[in-house]
Amino acid sequence: xxxxxxxxxxxxxxxxxxxxxxxxxxxxxxxxxxxxxxxxxxxxxxxxxxxxxxxxxxxxxxxxxxxxxxxxxxxxxxxxxxxxxxxxxxxxxxxxxxxxxxxxxxxxxxxxxxxxxxxxxxxxxxxxxxxxxxxxxxxxxxxxxxxxxxxxxxxxxxxxxxxxxxxxxxxxxxxxxxxxxxxxxxxxxxxxxxxxxxxxxxxxxxxxxxxxxxxxxxxxxxxxxxxxxxxxxxxxxxxxxxxxxxxxxxxxxxxxxxxxxxxxxxxxxxxxxxxxxxxxxxxxxxxxxxxxxxxxxxxxxxxxxxxxxxxxxxxxxxxxxxxxxxxxxxxxxxxxxxxxxxxxxxxxxxxxxxxxxxxxxxxxxxxxxxxxxxxxxxxxxxxxxxxxxxxxxxxxxxxxxxxxxxxxxxxxxxxxxxxxxxxxxxxxxxxxxxxxxxxxxxxxxxxxxxxxxxxxxxxxxxxxxxxxxxxxxxxxxxxxxxxxxxxxxxxxxxxxxxxxxxxxxxxxxxxxxxxxxxxxxxxxxxxxxxxxxxxxxxxxx
Amino acid sequence: xxxxxxxxxxxxxxxxxxxxxxxxxxxxxxxxxxxxxxxxxxxxxxxxxxxxxxxxxxxxxxxxxxxxxxxxxxxxxxxxxxxxxxxxxxxxxxxxxxxxxxxxxxxxxxxxxxxxxxxxxxxxxxxxxxxxxxxxxxxxxxxxxxxxxxxxxxxxxxxxxxxxxxxxxxxxxxxxxxxxxxxxxxxxxxxxxxxxxxxxxxxxxxxxxxxxxxxxxxxxxxxxxxxxxxxxxxxxxxxxxxxxxxxxxxxxxxxxxxxxxxxxxxxxxxxxxxxxxxxxxxxxxxxxxxxxxxxxxxxxxxxxxxxxxxxxxxxxxxxxxxxxxxxxxxxxxxxxxxxxxxxxxxxxxxxxxxxx
Numbered sequence: 026x027x028x029x030x031x032x033x034x035x036x037x038x039x040x041x042x043x044x045x046x047x048x049x050x051x052x053x054x055x056x057x058x059x060x061x062x063x064x065x066x067x068x069x070x071x072x073x074x075x076x077x078x079x080x081x082x083x084x085x086x087x088x089x090x091x092x093x094x095x096x097x098x099x100x101x102x103x104x105x106x107x108x109x110x111x112x113x114x115x116x117x118x119x120x121x122x123x124x125x126x127x128x129x130x131x132x133x134x135x136x137x138x139x140x141x142x143x144x145x146x147x148x149x150x151x152x153x154x155x156x157x158x159x160x161x162x163x164x165x166x167x168x169x170x171x172x173x174x175x176x177x178x179x180x181x182x183x184x185x186x187x188x189x190x191x192x193x194x195x196x197x198x199x200x201x202x203x204x205x206x207x208x209x210x211x212x213x214x215x216x217x218x219x220x221x222x223x224x225x226x227x228x229x230x231x232x233x234x235x236x237x238x239x240x241x242x243x244x245x246x247x248x249x250x251x252x253x254x255x256x257x258x259x260x261x262x263x264x265x266x267x268x269x270x271x272x273x274x275x276x277x278x279x280x281x282x283x284x285x286x287x288x289x290x291x292x293x294x295x296x297x298x299x300x301x302x303x304x305x306x307x308x309x310x311x312x313x314x315x316x317x318x319x320x321x322x323x324x325x326x327x328x329x330x331x332x333x334x335x336x337x338x339x340x341x342x343x344x345x346x347x348x349x350x351x352x353x354x355x356x357x358x359x360x361x362x363x364x365x366x367x368x369x370x371x372x373x374x375x376x377x378x379x380x381x382x383x384x385x386x387x388x389x390x391x392x393x394x395x396x397x398x399x400x401x402x403x404x405x406x407x408x409x410x411x412x413x414x415x416x417x418x419x420x421x422x423x424x425x426x427x428x429x430x431x432x433x434x435x436x437x438x439x440x441x442x443x444x445x446x447x448x449x450x451x452x453x454x455x456x457x458x459x460x461x462x463x464x465x466x467x468x469x470x471x472x473x474x475x476x477x478x479x480x481x482x483x484x485x486x487x488x489x490x491x492x493x494x495x496x497x498x499x500x501x502x503x504x505x506x507x508x509x510x511x512x513x514x515x516x517x518x519x520x521x522x523x524x525x526x527x528x529x530x531x532x533x534x535x536x537x538x539x540x541x542x543x544x545x546x547x548x549x550x551x552x553x554x555x556x557x558x559x560x561x562x563x564x565x566x
Numbered sequence: 567x568x569x570x571x572x573x574x575x576x577x578x579x580x581x582x583x584x585x586x587x588x589x590x591x592x593x594x595x596x597x598x599x600x601x602x603x604x605x606x607x608x609x610x611x612x613x614x615x616x617x618x619x620x621x622x623x624x625x626x627x628x629x630x631x632x633x634x635x636x637x638x639x640x641x642x643x644x645x646x647x648x649x650x651x652x653x654x655x656x657x658x659x660x661x662x663x664x665x666x667x668x669x670x671x672x673x674x675x676x677x678x679x680x681x682x683x684x685x686x687x688x689x690x691x692x693x694x695x696x697x698x699x700x701x702x703x704x705x706x707x708x709x710x711x712x713x714x715x716x717x718x719x720x721x722x723x724x725x726x727x728x729x730x731x732x733x734x735x736x737x738x739x740x741x742x743x744x745x746x747x748x749x750x751x752x753x754x755x756x757x758x759x760x761x762x763x764x765x766x767x768x769x770x771x772x773x774x775x776x777x778x779x780x781x782x783x784x785x786x787x788x789x790x791x792x793x794x795x796x797x798x799x800x801x802x803x804x805x806x807x808x809x810x811x812x813x814x815x816x817x818x819x820x821x822x823x824x825x826x827x828x829x830x831x832x833x834x835x836x837x838x839x840x841x842x843x844x845x846x847x848x849x850x851x852x853x854x855x856x857x858x859x860x861x862x863x864x865x866x867x868x869x870x871x872x873x874x875x876x877x878x879x880x881x882x883x884x885x886x887x888x889x890x891x892x893x894x895x896x897x898x899x900x901x902x903x904x905x906x907x908x909x910x911x912x913x914x915x916x917x918x919x920x921x922x
Contacts, residue, residue: 137796144789239742239781240779240921253638254744336818354617355615356614356615356617357613357871511608511636527783528873529816531795534788
């Protein structure tokens with residue numbers, strides 16, 4: 026890009042400063058407190074992670090389940106990515122939007138649906154998945170299916186199908202043509218998707234606890250236990266360092282694969298590659314994948330809807346009414362409208378933060394060949410929410426950064442999660458801008474600033490809008506990152522669900538289901554909003 | 567194209583406006599009245615009080631109370647300990663007797679002897695050093711599904727030892743003491759009953775009898791208990807003595823008898839405390855808040871707000887509690903100091919015995 030070095034640096038400063046204040050500094054503070062509780066550094070806890078068999082097992086299981094979840098998600102979702110990228114069928118946009126919903130829903134909301142399906146007395150209890158590692162893996166596929174569909178499918182819909190057709194014509198079998206032509210072309214997108222799925226499953230918390238029934242410990246659950254329950258900061262710090270090292274290695278490896286394009290891609294517009302499923306095989310493939318999406322993604326969500334509408338003694342809206350009545354007059358009570366307003370307000374603030382921070386990051390990244398910034402911005406996805414939350418407490422406690430007990434921390438924590446997605450959506454679009462456009466503008470006498478304003482910005486605007494929609498949806502459903510933040514009473518919808526689930530009795534549970542369905546509805550609206558603006562973007566998410 | 571651009575601009579504008587609106591709301595001071603003192607009550611996620619009752623305190627004293635909730639009881643206390651040198655609030659509520667000795671050792675609480683203590687029976691006054699003031703108590707007990715046992719024509723187990731019998735195989739669901747407060751309380755109940763040298767044998771037998779372990783109360787009660795929302799398959803669950811009234815109170819229409827019963831032999835007593843945080847700039851106001859939490863209006867409000875029992879003598883119980891809650895005459899308990907010393911090791915041993 027034609028940006029001057031100074032402009033590039035000043036663009037990079039925005040995300041770096043944001044990350045420095047709201048991520049690196051708090052994490053360093055809490056890790057530092059753990060490693061040098063009384064002034065001198067003590068590295069024994071790090072040694073303990075290596076020598077203690079139970080802790081080694083925690084590290085091993087964390088890597089194992091994240092790898093297995095990632096591979097499984099790729100295997101299950103790749104065919105889905107293909108059919109949604111290549112086949113035209115009625116309701117395609119709707120399906121595309123709906124598969125994204127699980128990704129942005131919090132585990133508190135969906136966990137109880139899974140327990141209801143797989144747990145004792147549930148319709149799928151016979152499968153015997155309850156409290157097994159399979160329940161964890163299936164839930165991870167459920168939550169991350171959309172990552173593969175959006176990332177890999179996004180690139181797939183722009184691949185020129187003629188390359189594979191030519192290989193077939195020259196005698197290659199279907200499998201060989203896929204392996205030698207399509208797969209290498211998709212490699213960057215597959216690596217990008219794998220990185221995100223790995224990060225999310227590596228730090229998965231609710232799924233491990235709720236569906237694993239405390240039979241399984243991961244780095245994330247162990248860091249939570251050591252930090253929040255035992256206040257054993259030295260061991261928590263050692264585990265956080267292990268977590269950081271693992272994700273940095275992962276990001277560097279996948280970043281290297283993403284950047285290494287072995288084949289020059291000829292991208293085409295999605296409209297040119299999509300076609301109706303004409304052969305029987307194509308129809309079967311499409312039908313099978315739609316059925317799978319319905320069973321895997323649709324059924325758990327429908328369970329939530331059904332329960333919210335099923336008070337004892339027949340169907341009705343009683344649980345929705347209960348939402349406005351149960352606990353009325355208590356400090357615990359949140360009028361549903363307030364919870365919705367709080368959710369929307371925080372999500373809007375987080376979106377603005379994420380788009381400004383991530384947008385600056387994307388412009389800086391697109392202007393250079395280096396990927397370090399991308400890796401840095403993805404780090405918050407791989408570090409425990411409890412580490413960041415407790416870090417806020419001891420790091421951001423002096424003016425001008427006394428943020429403790431401030432509502433601002435909620436959108437900031439949400440933005441930390443949303444920024445990597447903004448970067449991943451916007452950067453590829455900027456990189457794909459034809460340099461001849463800029464050259465032409467420059468030749469006609471436009472200053473570099475004007476070229477940027479009149480060429481880059483208009484193209485980026487649409488990508489930024491898609492990114493904003495996605496950031497909004499993510500922030501709306503974000504719960505994990507904000508649960509460890511000391512906050513005044515401004516509950517969001519996920520917090521409301523969490524509170525209601527913690528109370529006994531059928532009315533509370535039913536009201537929790539009703540609140541979950543409302544959250545789901547808002548999320549669907551946000552995602553439909555993105556889909557409207559998403560026309561032929563080549564963003565990797 | 568102009569249409570699209572207009573829409574884009576509108577959206578951008580809307581987002582910007584939303585951000586501005588939010589920032590003004592976010593930065594607005596919690597109280598506009600200049601003369602009032604604002605104090606911060608740090609507590610756990612289950613804290614609740616009637617707005618009317620809290621308002622009464624604020625009107626009477628001119629003290630505005632800002633409530634911040636900081637996770638479950640353990641996480642909330644640990645955050646207060648972590649920020650000892652620069653406290654995040656003025657009063658903390660939610661130390662229970664399983665955390666009492668850690669809370670006292672950490673030195674985050676200032677000494678204060680509330681005049682209201684004279685109304686509280688000695689059994690709840692577990693801190694002779696007067697840093698923490700008792701506010702409520704609740705018993706963690708095994709609950710049973712009355713209908714299930716009637717239908718199966720099986721006698722309801724009456725003692726903890728009964729639970730290891732073959733007829734109750736695969737019938738009990740408990741919570742993991744490492745991640746759940748009732749789970750820990752129930753582990754302590756077994757230690758109180760079978761002693762420090764017998765409790766692990768008991769759990770070995772429970773494990774052989776297919777006890778199910780969940781991460782938390784929600785999964786156990788709503789997920790696996792036969793009377794829970796999922797209509798699970800476990801008719802015995804570790805929950806609270808207040809679950810029977812809650813099962814009535816949070817039903818519509820309310821049944822005339824509670825579907826849930828309490829196994830009184832299994833109850834472990836939890837007492838919850840409040841204390842003034844050391845280093846507060848509003849010590850006098852903070853003390854008043856502690857007094858208020860033991861005062862009659864707050865105490866009468868406690869049962870239906872937090873589903874626990876008041877500690878103040880002579881506090882009238884709401885009808886649903888008086889009618890449906892059974893309270894163990896001799897609940898199990900352990901000295902707070904002993905819990906404090908062995909807590910982490912006991913949890914570790916439990917994990918070894920039951921999960922590995």
